Amino acid sequence: MAENEIRGQSDPGQLAALITRAAGDTNGKGGLPPVERWNPPFCGDLDMEIRADGTWFYMGTPIGRQPLVRLFSTVLRKDDDGRTYLVTPVEKVGIRVQDAPFVGVEMAVSGEGENRQLTFRTNVGDVIDAGPDHRLRFVIHGDNNELKPYLHVRGNLEALVSRPVMYDLVELGEHVEIDGVSMFSVRSGGEMFPVMRSEELEALSR
Secondary structure: OOOOOOOOOOOHHHHHHHHHHHHOOOOOOOOOOOHHHOOOOEEEEEEEEEOOOOOEEEOOEEOOOHHHHHHHHHOEEEOOOOOEEEEOOOOEEEEEEOOOOEEEEEEEEEOOHHHOEEEEEEOOOOEEEOEOOEOEEEEEEOOOOEEEEEEEEEOOEEEEEOHHHHHHHHHOOEEEEEOOEEEEEEEEOOEEEEEEEHHHHHHHHO
């Protein structure tokens, strides 16, 4: 592949075909390409953006074909510089991400108490069990104290839990003592994930 060939494509379908050829097989079993092991040269930025609601845009136009979005999502990587890239063995191009690259759009609950397991589905079809390998974290954002839960998906990539799912998630919260402090927390996969101090929750509820 010629340098900058991915970046030079103006049609998302052609871009997808290039990425498919460049990435090669994904172990033949439907697995993900090993992007964390690839170290290609940086070939500039691509006019692609993932909006906060999970919609992908290419050259200012929404990518309406979900199989294309799924393909692009499999070669995403967020590096230690804080930027997100599409990565193949021969080329790395930067894209823009407004918030998180994925959105958690559905949650299933199994078990109770210490055996509770929360399983999330993302907008690109990943199914993730929250637990020690896929942790939940919670951020209080903005002047209106908006609660934003994030789920670790892979590498440095996270999913922002959508607002409807967030309400269901918070309904499962409980007050527990962590390091001597009462915390409103959510339990999954044998782990306890603190949302906020209990006193902070009480203040927000007034």
